Amino acid sequence: MQYYYTRKNPDARGVIQVHADRCKDLPVVLERIYLGIFPNANLAISSAKEKLQLTKVRICACCKE
Numbered sequence: 001m002q003y004y005y006t007r008k009n010p011d012a013r014g015v016i017q018v019h020a021d022r023c024k025d026l027p028v029v030l031e032r033i034y035l036g037i038f039p040n041a042n043l044a045i046s047s048a049k050e051k052l053q054l055t056k057v058r059i060c061a062c063c064k065e
């Protein structure tokens with residue numbers, strides 16, 4: 001299980017990135033939203049879509065698996 005966060009602001013293509021807390025690209029505290037603790041990235045993404053009403057959500061490249 002890992003802690004997951006979303007970046008507050010979307011990137012240039014309107015995509016919100018999700019990061020695990022071990023990520024080296026994890027946004028600083030003021031630029032991230034705590035999502036919760038999940039066993040994998042797919043569940044974190046589902047939760048972000050549901051809770052934050054987002055449609056374009058991607059896991060950070062180094063946080064897959």
Ligand SMILES: [Zn+2]
Nearest residue numbers: 023060062063
């Ligand atoms: Zn990452």
